[in-house]
Amino acid sequence: MSCDFIDLANSGIQGLSPYQPGKPIEELERELGLSNVVKLASNENPLGPPQSALDACRAAMNGLHLYPDASGYRLKTSLSAKLGVQPEQLTLGNGSNDVLDLLARVFLDGDSSAVYSQHAFVVYPIAVQAAGARAIVTPAQSWGHDLQAMAEAIDSDTRLVFIANPNNPTGTWLTEQDVRHFLAQVPDNVIVVLDEAYAEYVEEADYPDGVELMADYPNLVVTRTFSKAYGLAGLRVGYAISHPDVADLLNRVRAPFNVNSMALAAAEAALNDSDYLARSLDVNRRGMIQLGEGLSKLGLDVIPSVGNFIAVAMPGRAGPYYQALLEQGVIARPVGVYEMPKHLRITVGLEQENARCLEALSAVLNEPRS
């Protein structure tokens, strides 16, 4: 008889469910025998990768027999110049997901807690629970974070607070005034993680730059990624900007070569490709208007979003609509795990892709529902 291996795991991990990614295009094509599938499920950049990054990858291939530069010297040098921070304040990760996980491993254990909001990015609950810590989840306010509730929820054993600005999957965002007012109330022995995975897309005048706030709040950690506006989700590169001592701690648990050599080279090239970034933002700006107008014509309510995605409320539970869209060759993202059973999250795509999605939604809404 074999042993019950599940019983052997850390208790936090025993209770975890794995992260559910967006459905891959190939999988849907295989399952339904479709071609020309449109995937608007994972907030990926519809432009494809930057040509500059592809060229850098090709050059880096000649060194694939060597371990990557574990210190990420070149990428950190470029980032530090761009952000106006010291290289010692930077931690590179295998996606910013890696960095979020490192933060949980460094600061959380069975005797501590972390605060995050209802509907917040699902990696926070996973990281907190895997670390065996207690999660304090505050109710959302108009789908966004209620920072006052979050400040009041901080307990004596709280070590981390996770804030997504803007948040995924809701697209809601917080102003500089909101964030400053919050930070002023947080004890200085509590680390506040400001997840800015979509910061590049946000064009609102009072959207804060987390890096600037760090001057006043050394307990602030900002995380960013190359997966979204920089178009490199498949390579997995993200980073944290923090106090050098926090970076030192993260570096102690970081896997030695957590960012591979192609990813390092591509991220450096993408960072310097201001033309690609400008095109990303432009496509997103226009696509968001197209989707917003189209969804409203279909009579659907959306949560106003500043990211590269939009959450739309379906007339009933989202599951059947998600399935019906798959049959039309359109992959959206159900967000039931975020306690949003009626919503689908749609990534802003190219004009054609958005149009396909709107047509498919229109067809699906007109189908008789059982």
Ligand SMILES: *Cc1c(COP(=O)(O)O)cnc(C)c1O
């Ligand atoms: C996509 C996303 C991330 C980053 O993902 P990585 O690909 O791991 O860098 C982080 N936070 C939020 C809120 C996201 O939506």
